Amino acid sequence: MLSEQEKREMIADAHNVNRRKLFAIGRQVQGSAQHTIDDYISFLMGIQKVFGPFKINREPSKSGKTKL
DSSP: OOOHHHHHHHHHHHTOHHHHHHHHHHHHHHHHOOOOHHHHHHHHHHHHHHHOOOOOOOSOOOOSSOOO
């Protein structure tokens, strides 16, 4: 359940004109992008070349106040 302050923040964010413009730009970019799963895997492989292999952790993620 959201607190009253969180509800007010979300409503204020929804009325923010700049935020609305950024979401509109994001929708345009997303609509014109044609990425495949192979593109994503290539991206991840490139990241691993820079930072090394990712550590695999099988433990559940710990979170406290997850709202979504």
